[in-house]
Every structure is written in structure tokens, then in C-alpha cells.
Amino acid sequence: MSRLKRDDEYQKTGAFRFFRWMKGTKDPYLDEVEMKPGKPYEDPRTLEEIMAEEYELKQRVYSLEHNRIRSVSERFYQVCSVLFSFVFAGIMLYLVANLPIAGTADRPVNNEVAKVYIENGIRDTGAVNVVTGMILNYRAFDTFGETCVLFIATTCVMVLLMKEEEKIRSDKSMNDRLYEPKNDIILQKIAFVLVPIVFIFGIYVILNGHLSPGGGFSGGAMIGSGMILYAAAFGFDKMQKFFNEETYKVVKVGALSTYCVVITYYLYMGANNLDNHIPLGVPGMIFSSGIILWLNIFVGIEVACTMYAFFALFRRGGL
Amino acid sequence: MEFMSNFPCFSLILSMCAAIVSSALSGKWARRLNTAVIAIIGMLSAGTLYLTYVTNQSYVYKMGRFSAPWGNEIRFGNLEAMMALFFSVIMLLSIWGGRKHLLAEIDGFKENLYYVLLDLLMSSLLALVYTNDLFTAYVFVEINTISACGLIMIRENGHTLEAATRYMIMSLIGSGLLLFGLCILYDITGHLLMSNIKEQVTLLVGTGEYHIPLVVAIVFISVGLAIKSALFPFHSWLPDAYGYSTVSSAAILSSLVSKGYIFLLIKVFYRVIGFEVICQSKVINVLFVFGLCGMIFGSLSAIRENDIRRMIAFSSVAQIGYIYMGFGLGTETGMVASIFHILSHAATKSMLFIAAVGLTDVSGQSKKFIDLTGAGYRNIIAGITFTVGSLSMVGVPLFSGFISKILFAQSCVSNENKMLPTLICLAISTILNAIYFMKTVLRIYTPVHTEHKKIKWKYAISYGVVCLLFIGLNILLGMCSEPVVSLIRSGISMFA
Numbered sequence: 001m002s003r004l005k006r007d008d009e010y011q012k013t014g015a016f017r018f019f020r021w022m023k024g025t026k027d028p029y030l031d032e033v034e035m036k037p038g039k040p041y042e043d044p045r046t047l048e049e050i051m052a053e054e055y056e057l058k059q060r061v062y063s064l065e066h067n068r069i070r071s072v073s074e075r076f077y078q079v080c081s082v083l084f085s086f087v088f089a090g091i092m093l094y095l096v097a098n099l100p101i102a103g104t105a106d107r108p109v110n111n112e113v114a115k116v117y118i119e120n121g122i123r124d125t126g127a128v129n130v131v132t133g134m135i136l137n138y139r140a141f142d143t144f145g146e147t148c149v150l151f152i153a154t155t156c157v158m159v160l161l162m163k164e165e166e167k168i169r170s171d172k173s174m175n176d177r178l179y180e181p182k183n184d185i186i187l188q189k190i191a192f193v194l195v196p197i198v199f200i201f202g203i204y205v206i207l208n209g210h211l212s213p214g215g216g217f218s219g220g221a222m223i224g225s226g227m228i229l230y231a232a233a234f235g236f237d238k239m240q241k242f243f244n245e246e247t248y249k250v251v252k253v254g255a256l257s258t259y260c261v262v263i264t265y266y267l268y269m270g271a272n273n274l275d276n277h278i279p280l281g282v283p284g285m286i287f288s289s290g291i292i293l294w295l296n297i298f299v300g301i302e303v304a305c306t307m308y309a310f311f312a313l314f315r316r317g318g319l
Numbered sequence: 320m321e322f323m324s325n326f327p328c329f330s331l332i333l334s335m336c337a338a339i340v341s342s343a344l345s346g347k348w349a350r351r352l353n354t355a356v357i358a359i360i361g362m363l364s365a366g367t368l369y370l371t372y373v374t375n376q377s378y379v380y381k382m383g384r385f386s387a388p389w390g391n392e393i394r395f396g397n398l399e400a401m402m403a404l405f406f407s408v409i410m411l412l413s414i415w416g417g418r419k420h421l422l423a424e425i426d427g428f429k430e431n432l433y434y435v436l437l438d439l440l441m442s443s444l445l446a447l448v449y450t451n452d453l454f455t456a457y458v459f460v461e462i463n464t465i466s467a468c469g470l471i472m473i474r475e476n477g478h479t480l481e482a483a484t485r486y487m488i489m490s491l492i493g494s495g496l497l498l499f500g501l502c503i504l505y506d507i508t509g510h511l512l513m514s515n516i517k518e519q520v521t522l523l524v525g526t527g528e529y530h531i532p533l534v535v536a537i538v539f540i541s542v543g544l545a546i547k548s549a550l551f552p553f554h555s556w557l558p559d560a561y562g563y564s565t566v567s568s569a570a571i572l573s574s575l576v577s578k579g580y581i582f583l584l585i586k587v588f589y590r591v592i593g594f595e596v597i598c599q600s601k602v603i604n605v606l607f608v609f610g611l612c613g614m615i616f617g618s619l620s621a622i623r624e625n626d627i628r629r630m631i632a633f634s635s636v637a638q639i640g641y642i643y644m645g646f647g648l649g650t651e652t653g654m655v656a657s658i659f660h661i662l663s664h665a666a667t668k669s670m671l672f673i674a675a676v677g678l679t680d681v682s683g684q685s686k687k688f689i690d691l692t693g694a695g696y697r698n699i700i701a702g703i704t705f706t707v708g709s710l711s712m713v714g715v716p717l718f719s720g721f722i723s724k725i726l727f728a729q730s731c732v733s734n735e736n737k738m739l740p741t742l743i744c745l746a747i748s749t750i751l752n753a754i755y756f757m758k759t760v761l762r763i764y765t766p767v768h769t770e771h772k773k774i775k776w777k778y779a780i781s782y783g784v785v786c787l788l789f790i791g792l793n794i795l796l797g798m799c800s801e802p803v804v805s806l807i808r809s810g811i812s813m814f815a
Contacts, residue, residue, distance in 0.1 A: 142452075160472060162428075
């Protein structure tokens with residue numbers, strides 16, 4: 001601070017008085033004012049009381065009766081959404097009226113792509129079920145992506161709901177079986193009969209994916225629902241005797257990584273026009289159609305694991 | 320040389336494989352695997368870029384035994400390879416810059432899940448960049464959406480759960496519209512492969528058949544991808560998602576996830592519909608207007624904000640507006656400017672997020688401006704990085720933001736109807752940018768005498784290195800823009 005005048009001279013000037021008044025150290029009427037920092041304000045209420053009060057305040061401020069602006073905007077929003085829905089529905093209807101007519105032979109979708117799938121499907125892929133041949137051989141990469149969608153969906157549910165195993169076991173309120181009739185005898189007896197049948201049917205659908213309708217996705221869903229039925233009837237303690245987090249990890253990661261290896265080999269060989277040495281077999285036999293059977297099994301395992309993991313994570317926050 | 324054309328396929332499969340294996344690993348090993356895989360993908364992409372640059376042609380790579388309309392196919396030229404390289408670099412830097420926070424903010428036993436999400440996000444970004452098939456694109460859009468949700472909500476508090484729900488709803492509306500658009504396109508052309516659809520669309524435009532479904536499909540695809548990349552009126556999910564999630568997630572979401580969708584939109588424009596058809600339709604005018612609105616309103620919201628992370632998030636809205644404005648110009652130079660802005664914004668925005676977290680660390684974890692006073696002296700490297708990022712965003716020469724702004728200004732001259740609004744909005748937006756970024760820079764360099772905790776030395780080294788790399792990348796883009804721009808130009812010419 002460079003000041004031309006000395007301190008005692010400066011204190012006589014008007015500027016000094018003005019700045020002193022600005023700072024509030026001296027009031028022209030009350031003379032010297034003593035500046036003391038005030039005590040920090042302490043709220044006597046507890047946190048719960050503050051939150052309850054804020055909640056009540058919010059309820060009053062945002063209630064439709066007291067807040068006119070909100071009620072008007074709410075009504076405006078409702079009207080707009082109804083209008084928008086009608087406009088959107090109108091656009092869609094107008095669009096459908098202008099699309100190619102369904103069921104006619106000269107639609108653009110009936111082109112050489114579908115023709116080749118149907119005519120050469122069995123020869124190229126060895127699968128009698130053309131759809132399976134399409135998704136697991138012609139467009140195998142897409143289906144690998146689709147399987148990864150299931151994988152990441154489970155991962156996301158785990159991110160959201162998973163808890164540590166010890167925490168689940170120590171927390172009694174988590175154990176919802178305490179509040180239910182312990183052993184529902186009817187459910188258990190029916191599950192005892194039904195679960196093996198469901199499993200076997202699921203396995204049948206997976207293994208026949210390339211011969212008849214079905215495949216990994218539908219068969220896997222069946223096995224998964226069988227596991228859910230078992231867990232619901234007999235409880236997670238019994239379920240964990242043969243399917244706990246470790247088995248889940250081994251089965252799922254094993255299936256998916258084998259899938260990954262197989263698909264890498266297949267894509268690499270195919271793309272570079274190399275022979276992939278995978279025999280296609282006789283169409284119609286169980287062991288035919290090259291990689292399709294194996295991919296169906298891997299997809300089935302992944303889907304079954306996903307179904308059961310969803311159930312278990314939502315039910316108790318762990319596998 | 321010929322072997323190099325396998326690299327894009329390898330990098331796709333590698334990232335998916337890493338995700339699968341990571342789900343069985345411990346957090347530490349998942350992290351190492353993730354770093355290694357992304358570094359390898361960066362190298363593979365560099366190899367691909369070298370291949371396409373030297374041979375100066377694009378490659379079509381069939382995924383499997385069967386060639387295109389029957390099997391899957393990926394396609395890469397200069398632009399795709401450059402994007403993949405760039406995405407992997409930004410991803411790596413963002414992860415390492417926010418590592419300390421990641422460890423502190425998520426449950427220990429969920430750490431490997433975070434890397435699973437990141438690996439799959441990388442694979443989906445690569446697929447969106449490389450794909451030549453609309454259905455493959457849709458599958459990976461799904462993966463991208465779900466993993467982005469996971470990235471937001473892995474830091475479990477009320478804000479992130481709400482933000483993730485919001486993101487999920489908006490993003491699913493976008494996916495739904497995209498799927499509608501693809502279905503319509505498939506119905507009127509009978510193909511899913513981009514090049515075949517383009518042939519058919521050219522025929523249809525010539526005969527005038529199915530005009531209405533075509534327009535509706537263009538609108539649905541554009542709007543769907545615009546919602547997913549947070550164009551102005553659809554940006555309501557953005558500030559919470561970027562503002563409260565853990566910092567690596569915020570950096571990756573803002574700089575990569577939205578850019579992946581925008582790149583897919585560019586591919587749809589050039590490789591599916593045809594750029595001339597798009598320019599004739601009125602859709603780009605709508606994108607242009609929304610882009611301009613986004614530039615202004617995003618910046619205005621950012622000025623009002625009192626939270627540094629949310630301010631940067633709102634700035635993203637403005638920058639996305641720039642990119643869509645470039646589309647809306649309907650010229651090749653506008654597109655080049657937009658693509659350059661994708662690069663420049665991705666580099667700068669992740670840098671700002673990483674720098675901001677360094678500043679909040681030394682201010683008692685508070686994101687309010689009042690507490691950030693003088694933070695630039697307390698964490699010197701973060702202060703410098705934030706300043707560089709702000710200068711780049713404002714558009715000061717030497718940094719990347721300047722180049723994209725000058726490219727936008729140059730490109731709008733050729734379009735006489737849109738020149739004036741573009742230049743005016745560019746000027747206003749630049750001033751608004753300067754207001755909120757310079758306010759922050761002044762704030763962090765205002766001296767104040769309060770004691771704050773020092774940051775630990777262990778993470779300070781990796782953090783500092785990441786910051787320096789970000790600064791280097793930004794200056795590189797700003798100083799050596801000519802090779803990048805010519806690469807973009809040649810990449811676009813390879814699209815056709």
C-alpha cells in the first residue's frame with residue numbers, strides 16, 4: 001500500500017473517515033463500535049425433526065391446493081401429454097398406411113437375402129432350423145453381442161442390489177423366509193416332481209435348437225425358471241448346496257469365455273477365408289451343424305444364470 | 320500389412336472377452352486387465368489407422384464365413400480408425416485420472432464390476448464406430464445404454480440413483496425411436512446392411528416411392544440419437560448424471576458415450592441415407608435450430624449454476640449444440656468442423672472433469688464456488704489443467720477449442736441462409752462461455768488464507784501425469800490441427 005501522507009496526517013482526512021465508516025468500525029452516531037464475532041447458531045432440533053419439518057414444508061408448498069402455479073402447470077402438462085400422444089399415434093397410423101402392405105409377395109423385404117437363407121441355409125450351416133442357423137452362424141457376431149447384453153444386465157443388477165454374503169447372513173431382517181410358513185408342503189411336493197421335468201425339457205430344447213423350434217434363449221429361460229421354482233420351494237440354503245456364488249461364477253464365466261474363444265476362432269477363420277475344420281455333420285442329427293450346437297449350449301447356460309441371478313438378487317441381494 | 324485388417328475385429332472381441340473374464344477377477348486384477356486391454360486396443364487402432372492411411376482406402380471385413388448382406392460386416396477407413404484410437408486414449412486417461420475417487424466412492428467388492436462395465440462400454444463404442452450393419456449398431460447401442468446406467472449408479476447415493484433412473488428413461492425413449500426408425504428402413508428397403516440400404520434409398524428417392532416412411536425413419540433415427548446424446552430440449556437427464564456420478568464415469572459419459580451416438584448418426588447420414596437426401600429433407604434444419612438453442616441455453620444454465628461439476632455438465636449441453644449446428648449447416652465443411660469438435664470437446668471435457676475433481680479435493684470435497692476460492696494455489700497442477708481447459712472451451716488460440724470455432728465460422732460462410740444466425744450464436748455463445756469459465760478461473764486463483772488438507776502423494780503422481788497428458792493432447796489438437804482435419808476430410812470421402 002503506497003500512501004503519500006504519514007499515518008497521523010492521514011487519519012485526519014475525510015477519506016480515512018469515509019473508509020472507516022464503510023468498514024463499519026466506527027459509526028458516526030454511536031462512536032466506536034466493537035466488532036465481535038457472533039456465536040455460531042446451533043439448531044436445537046435433531047436431524048429427524050429438521051427432515052420432518054422440511055418434508056412437511058415441501059408437502060405444503062407443492063400441494064396442489066395451495067400452489068396455484070403448480071396445479072396450472074400440472075394441468076398444462078397433462079393436456080400436452082395427451083395431445084402429444086394423439087399426434088404421435090396419428091403419425092404412426094399415417095405411416096403404417098404408407099408402408100408396404102404386409103403379406104404381399106413383392107414387398108421389399110422378400111429379396112435375395114431371405115431367399116439365400118432359406119435355400120442355402122441347411123447346406124451352409126447344417127441346421128434344419130433356419131432361424132437358428134441365421135442367428136448363430138450367419139449373424140453369429142450379433143448374437144454374441146446379444147448375449148453380452150444379458151451379461152451386462154446382470155452386472156448392472158449386481159451393481160444396484162448386490163450385498164456382501166456375510167452381511168446378508170448376519171442381518172436377520174433380510175431373511176424373508178422367517179415370516180413365511182416355513183415349509184409349504186404342497187409347493188415342495190409339486191416342485192419335487194416338476195423341477196426335474198423342467199430341467200430335462202429345458203436341456204432338450206437347448207440341444208434340439210438346430211433341429212426344432214427353440215434354442216439357447218428359450219431353453220435357458222426354462223432351466224432358469226426351474227431353478228427359481230426350486231429356490232422358492234426349498235429356500236436359498238438348499239439351493240446354495242449346489243449353486244452358490246462360486247458355482248455361478250465358474251459356470252457363467254466358463255460358458256461365456258468358451259463362447260468367446262469359439263466365436264473368435266470362427267470369425268477369424270471365416271474372415272480370412274481359411275478352413276475352420278468344424279465338421280457340419282449330417283443335417284437332422286443331434287451332433288451336426290458345427291458350432292451351432294455348442295453356441296446354443298453356451299447361450300442356454302448364460303440365459304439360465306441370468307434368470308436365476310435376477311430372482312436371487314431381487315429376493316435377497318446375493319446369489 | 321494384410322494381417323492388420325484383422326485389428327478392428329480383434330479389438331472388439333478383446334474388450335468383450337476382458338469384460339467376461341473381469342467378472343470373475345478381483346478388483347485389482349480387473350483394473351490391470353482393463354488398463355492393459357484399453358492400451359492394446361489403442362495400439363491396434365493406431366495400427367489400423369496406419370493401414371488405412373498408407374493404402375488410402377477403406378476396408379470391409381466380414382465377421383464370419385459369409386459375406387455381407389447375409390453375414391455381419393464391419394468397415395473401417397481413416398475416420399473410424401482415428402475415432403477408435405482417440406476413444407481409447409481418452410478412456411484410459413479418464414480412468415486413471417479418477418482412480419482415487421473410484422476407490423473411495425464405490426464398495427470394494429464391486430470394483431471389478433466397474434471394470435466389466437467399462438470394458439463392455441469400450442466394446443460398444445468400438446462397434447458403433449466400426450459397424451456397417453444397422454442391427455449390430457442397435458445391439459451395441461443397448462450395451463452402451465445399460466453400461467452407462469451402471470457407470471452412473473455405481474456410486475450409490477440418492478442423487479446418482481435418481482440420475483440413473485432419469486438417464487434410463489430418456490435413453491430408452493431414444494433407443495425406442497431408433498429401433499422404430501430401423502424397422503421402417505428395413506421394411507421399405509429390405510436390408511440391414513448400410514451400403515445396401517443406401518442403394519435402395521437412392522432408388523426410392525429417384526422414384527418417389529415410400530416417401531413418407533423414409534422421412535419418418537430419418538426423423539426417428541435423428542431424434543432418437545439426439546435424445547441419447549443430449550441435444551438441447553432433451554438434456555434434462557444430463558446435469559445430474561454428470562454432476563453426481565464418480566468422476567471417471569462423468570468424464571467418460573460426457574466425452575465418449577454421447578460422442579459414440581453422434582458418430583453413429585454421422586454414419587447413418589453418410590452411409591445409410593446419403594448426405595444429399597438428408598440435406599434435402601428438413602430434418603437438418605430442425606437439428607440446426609435445436610443446436611443453436613442448445614448453444615445459448617446450455618451456457619445460460621451453466622452461468623446460473625453454483626456447483627462446479629454441474630456447471631461443466633451444462634457446458635456439455637452447449638458443446639453438443641455446436642456439433643448439431645455443424646450438422647445443420649448441411650455442408651461437407653460443416654461436418655468436418657463438427658467431427659473436429661467431437662474430438663476437441665471429448666479431449667477438453669474429460670480434462671475439465673478430472674481437473675475439477677482435483678480442485679474439489681483440496682477444498683474439503685465441496686463443489687460450491689465459495690469453497691473453491693484459491694483452490695488453484697492449493698493444487699497447482701489441477702489449477703493449471705482447469706485453466707487450460709477453460710481457455711480451450713472459450714476458444715483461445717493455441718488450444719483445440721479455437722480450431723473448432725474457426726472451422727465452424729469458416730464453414731457457415733458457404734451457406735448464405737444460415738450464415739448470420741450461426742455467426743451471431745457463435746459469438747454470443749463464446750461470450751457466455753467466457754463468462755462462466757473465466758469466473759471459475761478467477762475464483763480458483765483468488766488468494767485466501769484457509770487451511771485445507773493436503774492430497775496424498777501416492778495418487779498425486781498418477782493424477783499429475785494424467786493432467787499433463789491431457790494438456791499435451793489439447794495443445795496438440797490446437798497446434799497441429801491440419802493433419803487431423805485432413806484426416807477427417809479423407810475419412811469422410813471414404814464414407815461415400
